[in-house]
Amino acid sequence: MGIISSTLFALLASGNRVVSVKDTYGGTSAIFTEYMPKYRIDAVQCDTADHDQIEAEIAKGCTLLYLETPTNPTTKIIDIARLSKVAHAQGAVVVVDNTAATPINQNPLQLGADVVVHSATKFLGGHADALGGVACGSKHLIDPIHHYREIHGAVLDPMSAYLLLRGMKTLDLRVKRQNESAMRIARFLETHPAVDRVFYPGLDSHPGHAIATRQMSGFGGILSFILKENSLGAAGRLIPHLRFAHAAGNLGAVETIVAPPATSSHVECTPEERARLGIPEGLIRYSTGIEDVEDLIDDLASALRGL
Ligand SMILES: Cc1ncc(COP(=O)(O)O)c(C=O)c1O
Known part of the structure; x- marks a missing residue:
């Protein structure tokens, strides 16, 4: 959650509009419903599998499109390439939570996304013994996320870093x-x-x-x-x-x-x-x-x- 909140708050400012879906991970949904309004960021959560509704909301104005696919726990699937294209036409940044798929099964950057986030606590670490997260993307997007994370303190402790690196080998x-x-x-x-x-x-x-x-x-x-x-x-x-x-x-x-x-x-x-x-x-x-x-x-x- 540290990397997800760092990504959102580093890339957004008040007056911006986020388009997302209802089935995002509970913590992520709480950022949209509890915290975004405090910073006057409009966050709309569409029906997850309704691509037409998501496109219609993007067309109303969108700074950041936030997707998660497959979703947890009902494994709904969202078309990353289709929605990235529509979001980019609005000048939006596309962020995808790829935790459930893993980089072995799905590469959102190749499908058009700009930033990919993962809870490394899950498949990346793979042994249920360390908490962590990662964000991947171009330097001009990752630099502000890195800076925000450094200032707000969501840094990985050395033991978790070691366990996650070791887990990722397999x-x-x-x-x-x-x-x-x-x-x-x-x-x-x-x-x-x-x-x-x-x-x-x-x-x-x-x-x-x-x-x-x-x-x-x-x-x-x-x-x-x-x-x-x-x-x-x-x-x-x-x-x-x-x-x-x-x-x-x-x-x-x-x-x-x-x-x-x-x-x-x-x-x-x-x-x-x-x-x-x-x-x-x-x-x-x-x-x-x-x-x-x-x-x-x-x-x-x-x-x-x-x-
Ligand atoms: C899809 C997804 N994203 C993010 C998170 C948050 O991960 P963490 O527990 O590592 O903060 C979870 C946790 O279950 C998740 O399932």
Whole structure:
């Protein structure tokens, strides 16, 4: 969050207008709703998959377009190339949070974005043992972000820097394995009688599949699903039966991690707010680790049988 807030506050000034989407990470959304108004920056959050609405808002005036794709936890997909073109025609800077995709699966700068941000806490570090973030882009944009970050103090401590660098050496291996396993698990869940719906951009049934196929070289390690009994109670009964998956709020690590967004990433939203974001109460987010995929599938099969 330090690098995301540094990027936004370094590049924006009062009177500016930000166009973004409703499904940005909760902390980022809080910057738009709680802090931008304080600095008289207008921030509009569009329906995430409604490209026409996003384009219409950009046309009304836009200093900065802020996107996140795939989103967390429902893996919605936004067309980076299409919207970057429209935003640039308005003279806007395009920022993309690429945390869920990772640089192995998606390169927003090549698709037209100007700045890419990552929570390095997730896949980049990959071991759930360090917090950090990165921003990438041209020097004329990164210099003011760097300066803001230095003055406001969101600097990385040396131990975290060491752990993140060490983790990144295996990023390519880990992410490719996570891509393959998540695809297998998504297909397994999609055909399971106890599962109502699976959200994974690699599935043909995903509404963003065509865009994801164009702009991503792998579909990532994160998927989510709802059981036929779509309730927090049902999710709460399933999760303790998983032996491999850790119940935790993090994602993108070597260990598989599961959590219902209703009690983790989106615990601060009311049920109505979650409903508006299209997050079912019984949704289970599954961040695939690097364990043997047969073990992960057996684990899910046996927990689902236990229901
Ligand atoms: C997409 C995305 N961006 C940013 C963040 C914030 O990351 P951090 O916890 O490293 O501040 C998260 C955390 O979950 C995230 O999922």
